[in-house]
Amino acid sequence: MNSVHFTSGARGHAVVVTRISDTLWHAVEDDREVGRGDVSRRPDGRLFISIDAWHGAVFDRIAGSMLADLQTPLYTVVDEGDQDSTSAWERAGFTAARREWGYLVPTDPRVTGLGSVRPPSGVTIVPAGEAVEDRLRALDSIIRDEVETAAGWQTMPAEVLPRPAGTTVVDPSKYAVARHLDEYVGLVRVAPLTRQPRIGLIAVRADWHRRGIARALLGHTLGSLHRSGTAAAWAEVDESNAAATALFEGVGARRTAGTLELVRH
Numbered sequence: 001m002n003s004v005h006f007t008s009g010a011r012g013h014a015v016v017v018t019r020i021s022d023t024l025w026h027a028v029e030d031d032r033e034v035g036r037g038d039v040s041r042r043p044d045g046r047l048f049i050s051i052d053a054w055h056g057a058v059f060d061r062i063a064g065s066m067l068a069d070l071q072t073p074l075y076t077v078v079d080e081g082d083q084d085s086t087s088a089w090e091r092a093g094f095t096a097a098r099r100e101w102g103y104l105v106p107t108d109p110r111v112t113g114l115g116s117v118r119p120p121s122g123v124t125i126v127p128a129g130e131a132v133e134d135r136l137r138a139l140d141s142i143i144r145d146e147v148e149t150a151a152g153w154q155t156m157p158a159e160v161l162p163r164p165a166g167t168t169v170v171d172p173s174k175y176a177v178a179r180h181l182d183e184y185v186g187l188v189r190v191a192p193l194t195r196q197p198r199i200g201l202i203a204v205r206a207d208w209h210r211r212g213i214a215r216a217l218l219g220h221t222l223g224s225l226h227r228s229g230t231a232a233a234w235a236e237v238d239e240s241n242a243a244a245t246a247l248f249e250g251v252g253a254r255r256t257a258g259t260l261e262l263v264r265h
Helices: 056-069 083-091 133-149 213-227 242-249
Strands: 003-006 015-019 024-029 032-041 047-053 074-079 095-106 123-126 175-180 183-191 198-204 232-238 254-264
Touching: 015 056, 024 056, 032 056, 047 056, 056 083, 074 083, 083 254, 095 242, 123 213, 133 175, 133 183, 133 198, 175 213, 183 213, 198 213, 213 232, 213 242, 232 242
Parallel strands: 047 074, 198 232
Antiparallel strands: 003 015, 015 024, 024 032, 032 047, 074 254, 095 232, 095 254, 123 175, 175 183, 183 198
């Protein structure tokens, strides 16, 4: 595909940035690859780009090539503590759109205080892997519509797993749900990652808010992890989500990381 030549690189050699596919760019200096960039479309339709470069000058060149080829808005995600990366993206015209906190969540009920927490009267917790799939998918659809109408789905955790178009529940076995009679009213999704389980989503239908269902779902999930020998889980929370922040900090979760989502319009 197209190549863009620059007059000099880090050692005075020409740098060539080549778009080698619809989603991938390479930077070559003196016959050596010195960086690459890629773009991916998230399930919500937004384009996220990333750049891996040996030094700042090459980053700028790759960014310039990608920005010339792609339509805005464009998004990227950086570790809040990585000032070099943040500055590089700012040079490319990106600004902060949202911040996400990373929490280390203890599972021991003696620490969380959730050992005695039960769902409200008439509500039961259906363990992960036991939910009726069509009801789970219906609840997920309702919750997504409610989130989009309110804060917007872009305020959900930045790390969104790819999924086929139109499919919102890829693996039902990762979900536990709260059930009232024959209705599902809340859910929690846990990815059983090898290093540390990740609580990807806790959500309750709007007409069932403020009844302690989210806390009961969290207590069930953390208790199950504790019994399986897992000492802590991981969760990400948008800084604007006061309810989720209070939920996790209220059980002793410790904020250990911050992620910035940047955008160029």
